[in-house]
Amino acid sequence: xxxxxxxxxxxxxxxxxxxxxxxxxxxxxxxxxxxxxxxxxxxxxxxxxxxxxxxxxxxxxxxxxxxxxxxxxxxxxxxxxxxxxxxxxxxxxxxxxx
Amino acid sequence: xxxxxxxxxxxxxxxxxxxxxxxxxxxxxxxxxxxxxxxxxxxxxxxxxxxxxxxxxxxxxxxxxxxxxxxxxxxxxxxxxxxxxxxxxxxxxxxxxx
Numbered sequence: 158x159x160x161x162x163x164x165x166x167x168x169x170x171x172x173x174x175x176x177x178x179x180x181x182x183x184x185x186x187x188x189x190x191x192x193x194x195x196x197x198x199x200x201x202x203x204x205x206x207x208x209x210x211x212x213x214x215x216x217x218x219x220x221x222x223x224x225x226x227x228x229x230x231x232x233x234x235x236x237x238x239x240x241x242x243x244x245x246x247x248x249x250x251x252x253x254x255x
Numbered sequence: 256x257x258x259x260x261x262x263x264x265x266x267x268x269x270x271x272x273x274x275x276x277x278x279x280x281x282x283x284x285x286x287x288x289x290x291x292x293x294x295x296x297x298x299x300x301x302x303x304x305x306x307x308x309x310x311x312x313x314x315x316x317x318x319x320x321x322x323x324x325x326x327x328x329x330x331x332x333x334x335x336x337x338x339x340x341x342x343x344x345x346x347x348x349x350x351x352x353x
Contacts, residue, residue, distance in 0.1 A: 158295045167286045171279060181269060181279055186302045188265045190340065194347040197256045204284045205332075209344055234303075234344045236334035242288065246307055246332045249292040 193234060205238040291332060303336040 168178040189207065192199055198208035214230040238246070266276040287305065290297055296306035312328040336344070 158290060158297055160298060160300055163286070163290065163297055163299075166290070167283060170286055171282045182283065182299075184269045185265060185280065185283065186299055188261070188268055190302065190343060192256055192261065192264070193340075194343045196347055199256055199261055200258060201261075201280075201284055202258055204288065205334075207334075209347070232344050232347065234336045234340060236303075236305075238332045242291075242332060245288060245292045246330050249294055249307070249330065 196232075201239075203239050203241045205236055205242055207234065207236050209233070210235050294330070299337075301337050301339045303334055303340055305332065305334050307331070308333050 164175055164179050164182060167182070168175045171178065173181075189199055193207060193209055196209050198206055200206045209232050212231045212233055215228050217226045217228050218224070219226065262273055262277050262280060265280070266273045269276065271279075287297055291305060291307055294307050296304055298304045307330050310329045310331055313326050315324045315326050316322070317324065
């Protein structure tokens with residue numbers, strides 16, 4: 158489902174126009190992006206947690222040449238679904254299959 | 256940052272009360288949850304994609320007893336950050352460190 162379809166469903170749910178709903182969704186993702194850019198994690202109840210994780214630097218060896226290369230530390234964005242969310246996703250599949 | 260702090264920041268950004276902002280954020284997560292429960296993936300531009308992935312069934316062997324156990328297939332929720340988001344998170348770290 159793409160963004161437009163999602164916004165349309167959400168607009169129906171909240172009783173707002175698609176345009177206003179899109180503006181609010183944009184503000185929400187902008188605020189989340191700003192927090193994550195600052196390295197803050199964000200927890201949404203019953204949904205999950207977004208967090209910035211530091212991947213440590215490591216030495217990579219090219220097996221063909223034996224050359225050693227230092228891979229610098231990186232920051233990556235990780236999402237951990239809440240327990241309730243995990244169960245819902247799993248249950249959804251059980252309904253479909255059974 | 257917990258949900259309350261996040262909603263407070265977002266309310267300031269959109270010029271709404273914290274209560275109304277919370278209601279809209281709840282509707283958004285409820286709609287996302289409903290879509291994911293149905294097995295639909297959701298793409299949010301410049302943010303990322305949430306998708307339900309099927310982990311195949313596999314045979315697990317208990318190394319102590321040699322007993323073989325069939326682990327059933329599972330549905331899990333995965334998040335892939337957009338390229339723009341990855342770069343912002345990485346850049347945030349560079350600003351902090353340098």
